[in-house]
Amino acid sequence: MFWKKISLPLLALACITTANATEKPNVVLFLVDDMGWMDTSAYGSEYYETPNMERLAKQSMRFTDAYAVPLCSPCRASILSGQYTSRHGVTSASGHQPPAEEDTSPYPAKASPNSQFIYPKSKNYLDPEIVTIAEVLKGAGYRTAHLGKWHLGLMPQHWPETQGFETTWHAAPDPGPPSYFSPYGVSPEGNPTSKNRVGNITDGPDGEYITDRLTDEAIKFVKSHKDEPFFLNLWQYGVHGPWGHKEEYTKYFSEKEDPRGEQANPIMASMLKSVDDSLGRLLDTLDELKLTENTLFIFYSDNGGNTHSNTPNSKQDNLIKPGHPKYPQLRDWRKWAGPLPPTNNAPLREGKGRIYEGGQRVPLMVRWPGHIEPGSESDTIVGPIDLYPTILDAVGLEKPEGHIVDGLSILPVLEQKSDLDRDTLFTWFPHLIPAVSVRSGDWKLIQRWEPHSIYTEVRELYNLKDDIGETNNLASEMPEKVAELENLITGFIADTKPFEPKPNPDYRKPGTNDKPLTMERIEAELKARMCQYQLKDGALSITITGHSPFLGTARVRMPGPISVEMKVKGPTGEAHVDWKTVEQKDFPENQSAQYTIPDKAGFQNISFELPTQANTATVRLYLPANKGAGYEIKSLKFTNTTGLEQTWDFTK
The missing domain is CATH 2.60.120.430 (Galactose-binding lectin)
Structure with missing residues (x-):
């Protein structure tokens, strides 16, 4: 089944028309940072309170099997390019690192003797030669804005202003916000470093919360261009570290228990509530300006929920002591959240930075009145590569000549006209615990180049229909299915031509030691x-x-x-x-x-x-x-x- 009809009958939907039907639709992409599949009441959380996400779900098609990439920069690059990470080369969360010099090898000079392979480095910026969705829309007369986290290039030549966005509000480096509270400490010029954030974010009143300010900037842009077609790329800083939060919200959630017994972090709940407030204000603005009917609204996340940061056995507790600049933040975390990580993705396995479902399955809701049945649901397998062609399809534009798009338009699915002409999706992730995966129908294969001390199997096969938590590896029982999916991965690699891991000449088998046994x-x-x-x-x-x-x-x-x-x-x-x-x-x-x-x-x-x-x-x-x-x-x-x-x- 590819969709469920939950509210309006399809016949009635076909009769819906709007006064703006012949106008170019506006496009809003509301992207949340580090928000997991279960991090909203719209997807089943009973601890987090997100009424505006529930409101949007009732007006949208909600996808149950939408994927991102396990880390942020790769997903963002795929959204803007329509390409797999293996093709555009941004494969890790390295968009805040300096760009490599031209003609630098994509491989490090050496690798650990404990590793069988030398793994390629990620490109640290979105290549300016790539024609972004913003550039296409701008060329068609759209007013374009990027507001919030970018993380696709440290230096000005790789900022959103060079990628098709006219109006911007951001700062670099930006794995997270410059600060969650004003003064933000951003310089208008200079060399971006970890101690010198550079960009056009200006301070607000002392204590202003950046999620609120980002919403103000978004509303200002929409009001300024309400009579023109616009593309608003609103990329939230929440709910990424350093986890600034409104204490009045946090206090409320600290006194609440999860009926499911899975989620209990009041800081995360507080930050999600602030992001939900932001969403509500933007939806209200579109309603007030009578723009809702002619706006394609996409709600999405860049990777799965964070299940590893701030736990007592993390490196932070060993390194961050009194006097360290991050000590106040960690002390605040312990006060409210104790030993908890940011979130829990159960029933999905693990989270951000891992190729399991918890690391890459995310919320996706799409609203476009008159085209998408309110309250509908789809289990179509979709990913970040599909947003680019979907937006082009919705606004009636062709893809740019010479630009390769790996994704497919999901507009036929959204309008319930046909199924997607594809049932496979790939994830290329040669970092952390390096692996590649393919989702094909109900099946998922994870393929690693070598075993890891914790993840010892190099092939993991799961039937996600029966085992969404990826607990029962069927690879040894179903070698023919493994071979079938491995062939798909082989074709994917041949098509997208990534830099592949190569054998490490200095590899030393575990347990061996070149030193004399003295x-x-x-x-x-x-x-x-x-x-x-x-x-x-x-x-x-x-x-x-x-x-x-x-x-x-x-x-x-x-x-x-x-x-x-x-x-x-x-x-x-x-x-x-x-x-x-x-x-x-x-x-x-x-x-x-x-x-x-x-x-x-x-x-x-x-x-x-x-x-x-x-x-x-x-x-x-x-x-x-x-x-x-x-x-x-x-x-x-x-x-x-x-x-x-x-x-x-x-x-x-």
Whole structure:
């Protein structure tokens, strides 16, 4: 099913006409930063209160299977170009970084020896040669405005003024706002740096909230051009860090509980409420000026909700201490939100920066009275590449000659005239946990170039109709489906021609170490308790001194199950290996794997398995408690099913 008819019958919809039907429609793109699929009551949240988003949903077609990109800059570049990230080259949230010098290699000079591949760098700006949707509309007589976050280029030659926008209100660098409260501290000229924001954002009254001011600027633009066709590109700073919020809203939400038990961050709720207020004021303005009927209004987000920032185990808590410029913000976060991350995307898996559904499935609502049935819903698979051709289709313009558009117009879906002539969508994301994914019908395949310590499978296959939370990887059970979707990815790469990861010549397989296995290194990596050891004649010679002897190590960090192989000589006896995982503070009782040293002369090869699925943090290899006895170990090896390995070869 591609849509549901929820309110007006289609026959009645066909009879709707407007006085402005022959005029060029206005276009408004209302883009929220870091807003997840479940971050609004219009999509099922029972904690966040967003009445204006609900109001818009009742007037729009609401998409259940709309995608962005896991990070902001790539999605924004795809919106303005209609191209996949693999084609336009902006693949990471790097739009606040200096542009690379011309003819610089897209690959770093070196990569970590722990990585099998050298991954390409992202382009840090939207290429001026790309014909943006704003340039097309401006050329057709539209008045164009970009207001808010840009994040598609640090230097003036890459700012929105050079990409088809006449009216602008922004500052660089801008992964987030210069400040959520006035004075904003933006200079009108100079070199943009993290300590010197440059742009045309001017201060308002002390304490003015930037979301409110951004709305003021949007309303001013609409009123100034109410008698002309306009394109308003309103890209909100909320709900991105540094998480400035109105305390009166925050206090209200701090006293509220989520009936679902999933979302509980009052700062996020407060910021979403402010964005919702902004939306309501803009919708009211369009109504008051009688522009609603002739305005294509698109509500969207640039990536999934943030589920990682500000948690107690994040780098922030280790680095941000009293005296650090960000300490007041973190202290404020702890006051209101405690240890919580910004949001929770459940039932979707994970969030921003990850290729799972929580990182890229987002809200999308589109309103155009007389063309789109109010309160309708679609499960068509759509993405940021589709906005460009949809807008052109709606305003009656052809795509520019020579400009490649990867997306398709979803206007036939919006008007319920036909299904989209496509059921696949790709995400190219060679960063963080590098991967590429394809959504095809109900199926989704994630393909990685190499395993990661946490994400150990290089192929993950999910049926999203049955498993929206991506909990049951079917790749090993359905190799034919994997092959089918891999062929789609191969064709996608051949078509869009991205810089692909290339083999790392300095790669060193995990567990190997070019450094000699000296006593200094052994003592750093293997801690002896109730035993003593020395390196002698190509073996680790161990003398038992207590009743519970073991060698402990924190070097075996990998998800299980883990195979243990040991070449050992010594008196027969029973022993075991204990472990604790990264989530466990202590060694649990009975979390142990038994092994036996046989009653045989010479060195024996012993192998057994640690039956764990979780990531190990510390491992203890116990030896038989034969006080005064001696044991010799020639090698000790731990491996898992993905090839991660930790080896000590004492013969070298």
